[in-house]
Amino acid sequence: MQVAQSVPTDELDQKGFFLKDERTIPEPFKDHVDGKDELGITLTERHSDGIPTQIYMLFARELKNLTRDTVAIGARFGLTIFLAVLVGVIFLKVGKQDSSLPQVSPARPHCCPLVI
Numbered sequence: 001m002q003v004a005q006s007v008p009t010d011e012l013d014q015k016g017f018f019l020k021d022e023r024t025i026p027e028p029f030k031d032h033v034d035g036k037d038e039l040g041i042t043l044t045e046r047h048s049d050g051i052p053t054q055i056y057m058l059f060a061r062e063l064k065n066l067t068r069d070t071v072a073i074g075a076r077f078g079l080t081i082f083l084a085v086l087v088g089v090i091f092l093k094v095g096k097q098d099s100s101l102p103q104v105s106p107a108r109p110h111c112c113p114l115v116i
Contacts, residue, residue, distance in 0.1 A: 012018065036042055049057075068071055
């Protein structure tokens, strides 16, 4: 990013525009006290867990997220049950033999998928 600046940076530094940082910051990773570094941040050791532990943690997190939003879960189950009943009603008695129709040869149902 380029900025149009009328006064050079050296001149601004000489006039005291930029403040000097006079803070003393200790070395962050020496003298561990109670598992914290010099800045008070908790130090943790990174280690790799096995795949079963990772899968367990993923499932536990997903279960926790599912129990938080019960309205969405209820809507999802309700919609699933409604669609299952609708498809069941539509295809009710589909496989039943109708005696008023002429009997079809046994080879015909096997040939239809080949034509399609």
